[in-house]
Amino acid sequence: MTTTNNKFNYYFYISLLTIVVILLFKADNSLSISYKEALNVFVNNSVLSIISKLSISIFGQNDIALRLPFIVFYASSVLLMYKLTENYFRYEKDRFIAICIFMILPGVISASLLVNSAIMVIFFTLLYLYMYQKNAKHSYLLLVFFLFVDNSFAILYLALFFYSFKNQDKKLMYFSMIFFILSMYIYGFSTDGKPRGFLVDTFAIYATVFSPLLFIYFIYSLYRAGIKDERTITWYISMTAMVLSIVFSFRQRVFIEDFGPYVVISLPFMLKTFFHSYRVRLKEFRQTHNIIAVLIVSMLVINVFLTFINKPLYLVLGNPTKHFVYQYHFAKELADELKKRNINEVTCIDKELQLRLKFYNIVEGEKYFLSTRSYYNYDERIVIRYYNKELLDVYVKKIEK
Incomplete structure (x- = not known):
């Protein structure tokens, strides 16, 4: 040579x-896990799913x-x-x-x-x-x-x-x-x-x-x-x-x-x-x-x-959902904010968000109710921002037993 x-x-x-x-x-x-990726981890049984699950079983979730x-x-x-x-x-x-x-x-x-x-x-x-x-x-x-x-x-x-x-x-x-x-x-x-x-x-x-x-x-x-x-x-x-x-x-x-x-x-x-x-x-x-x-x-x-x-692009977009990788953002940050408030299980109306949060160990449960739509008697409002631009608002209500 x-x-x-x-x-x-x-x-x-x-x-x-x-x-x-x-x-x-x-x-x-x-990046955060998207809904389609979460399906491959928790629902599907394709070759893609097998590879993802094997890697997670070895290196952690x-x-x-x-x-x-x-x-x-x-x-x-x-x-x-x-x-x-x-x-x-x-x-x-x-x-x-x-x-x-x-x-x-x-x-x-x-x-x-x-x-x-x-x-x-x-x-x-x-x-x-x-x-x-x-x-x-x-x-x-x-x-x-x-x-x-x-x-x-x-x-x-x-x-x-x-x-x-x-x-x-x-x-x-x-x-x-x-x-x-x-x-x-x-x-x-x-x-x-x-x-x-x-x-x-x-x-x-x-x-x-x-x-x-x-x-x-x-x-x-x-x-x-x-x-x-x-x-x-x-x-x-x-x-x-x-x-x-x-x-x-x-x-x-x-x-x-x-x-x-x-x-x-x-x-x-x-x-x-x-x-x-x-x-x-x-x-x-x-x-x-x-x-x-x-x-x-x-x-x-x-x-x-x-x-x-690509996150700075949110600053020039009027609608954050128009960002080309919006579906791969904010789930991890939302899970972190919930954990800071000692919230580890929620019920979501948005089942796609529910499955994404599951990957970050926010499981489905009946202690808290989480909604992406505002309602009058919520306990907490969590805002996910990139570069001080709001991407997502969620509203959390503790469910009384």
């Missing part, structure tokens, strides 16, 4: 370690234990992406830049902090691609395993079917279609509700996952690879996810955690396209690319900053 490679390896591991430390700090100090498995999935995904891009770029510097951008993609960062399947899907998809790259054959054991992990792997099966059809790989073609059918049978496909168009919403979510300019260039790179017949297995996976999400959005709202993981894995391919386009031009003709690069990096930095430090 050259001195240059050693240098960028060092930079990579330092960068990854720094982000993981920030994520752990964020998990412990800035706290926010770091809740989010630790997904931070581990994040770090493992970054390491796999680093291995997958070995010898992929002409210059080691390009590889480092690509990995750094992957590490700070808003969608990837957010997925690493929340209890959802997105970061798991990213990890297992990258693991499959790594095994394929390393052994030059498909891992059918992994494909069987994926059936029991998450419903969104149906997208991977369908992408592999298209890939095998193009390469005339009959074994993969048959197995991928069988796995796709089994996935549809096990998990089903929701077609409930009145048909409505959500195409604009879908593009807006993708723009949030990537950042707007990066997403536009991503679409261009997929299109360019398609017309130039540079369609790799990764291209098929990302293109299948993108097209399906667009088609479904004509009828219903799509869940980005089902499609996003398969889209973000093509980031290195997109950046390789950009670097190639940049270097084939003389320096005096690179101005447009330089402007695009500066704008993309600037927007990424802003998005990452807002992902990690």
Whole structure:
């Protein structure tokens, strides 16, 4: 390994370690459990729930234990992406830049902090691609395993079917279609509700996952690879996810955690396209690319900053509930305020809040009544504020026996 490679390896591991430390700090100090996350801890029995409960049983019922498995999935995904891009770029510097951008993609960062399947899907998809790259054959054991992990792997099966059809790989073609059918049978496909168009919403979510300019260039790179017949297995996976999400959005709202993981894995391919386009031009003709690069990096930095430090946004929002992570705030602070008043069990009208408080050991009981709506004879009013901006008012009444 050259001195240059050693240098960028060092930079990579330092960068990854720094982000993981920030994520752990964020998990412990800035987020509360949401209602959907509480369902995974106390009600559901999915793979997601099993992982969360196992971590809590080992490390205790706290926010770091809740989010630790997904931070581990994040770090493992970054390491796999680093291995997958070995010898992929002409210059080691390009590889480092690509990995750094992957590490700070808003969608990837957010997925690493929340209890959802997105970061798991990213990890297992990258693991499959790594095994394929390393052994030059498909891992059918992994494909069987994926059936029991998450419903969104149906997208991977369908992408592999298209890939095998193009390469005339009959074994993969048959197995991928069988796995796709089994996935549809096990998990089903929701077609409930009145048909409505959500195409604009879908593009807006993708723009949030990537950042707007990066997403536009991503679409261009997929299109360019398609017309130039540079369609790799990764291209098929990302293109299948993108097209399906667009088609479904004509009828219903799509869940980005089902499609996003398969889209973000093509980031290195997109950046390789950009670097190639940049270097084939003389320096005096690179101005447009330089402007695009500066704008993309600037927007990424802003998005990452807002992902990690978003509470000040409450100061400029008239309605706190419009904050993009409102559902992940205030529950822990409310539990702390209740404990200061020696209140450890309450009955809430808001059952979602009730389940969130349960995670912080405020159990359901008949000693106190808690409401988010004011009433005339309450005993105490508790106000949760961020930067002196009111987020939540609750009213507590001791129940006389």
